[in-house]
Amino acid sequence: KAKKKEANILCVGLDNSGKTTIINKLKAPDATQQDVVPTVGFNVEKFVTSSLVFTVIDMSGQGRYRNLWAHYYKETHGIIFVIDSADKIRMLVAKDELDQLLDNQNVKAKRIPILFYANKMDLRDSLSAVQCSQILGLDNLKEKPWNISASNAMTGEGLNEGIQWLSDQLQ
Numbered sequence: 001k002a003k004k005k006e007a008n009i010l011c012v013g014l015d016n017s018g019k020t021t022i023i024n025k026l027k028a029p030d031a032t033q034q035d036v037v038p039t040v041g042f043n044v045e046k047f048v049t050s051s052l053v054f055t056v057i058d059m060s061g062q063g064r065y066r067n068l069w070a071h072y073y074k075e076t077h078g079i080i081f082v083i084d085s086a087d088k089i090r091m092l093v094a095k096d097e098l099d100q101l102l103d104n105q106n107v108k109a110k111r112i113p114i115l116f117y118a119n120k121m122d123l124r125d126s127l128s129a130v131q132c133s134q135i136l137g138l139d140n141l142k143e144k145p146w147n148i149s150a151s152n153a154m155t156g157e158g159l160n161e162g163i164q165w166l167s168d169q170l171q
């Protein structure tokens with residue numbers, strides 16, 4: 001059997017958006033969610049889909065660690081950008097971080113697909129994926145293939161659609 005293709009994925013987004021919870025769920029879909037703690041620095045995780053072996057770097061989203069994200073742009077084949085769709089107050093902070101990411105030379109230099117999760121869709125005041133994409137200005141993002149999926153990382157709802165899209169982009 002042919003060896004599966006490997007892909008390096010960088011998972012970024014503000015603190016508390018749900019990155020680690022999403023990665024845990026993708027790794028072990030049937031496990032009940034363990035309590036997560038804020039990530040310090042970053043964690044490296046591996047999981048396998050039907051077509052790919054994913055190595056995911058799960059970054060911390062805390063302000064003091066966000067400058068670490070850029071160290072990994074050069075090596076990455078794809079980016080997962082997680083948004084807390086219920087955190088309206090910080091939506092523009094997320095946009096600012098995204099704009100900085102898109103402005104980085106190592107990101108500009110290649111065709112990196114970006115998967116957005118509008119996470120925490122289960123919360124009552126959450127914005128829809130379309131609303132999140134409007135605030136983030138994704139309609140103006142023409143240089144990169146991108147996709148946004150609403151997700152609930154606690155149940156896993158919406159996660160697979162996004163990962164399927166990302167896998168297709170990386171084939």
Ligand code: GTP
Pocket residue numbers: 013014015016017018019020021022036037038039040059060061062082119120121122123151152153154
């Ligand atoms: P940092 O590591 O600090 O950058 O945060 P993170 O983005 O990794 O967030 P984390 O996965 O630690 O989740 C933060 C909190 O949000 C935890 O209490 C999770 O249980 C909760 N959470 C994550 N995803 C969801 C979701 O889809 N819905 C709800 N209601 N809560 C979620």
Ligand code: MG
Pocket residue numbers: 019020021037038039058059060061
């Ligand atoms: Mg984390």
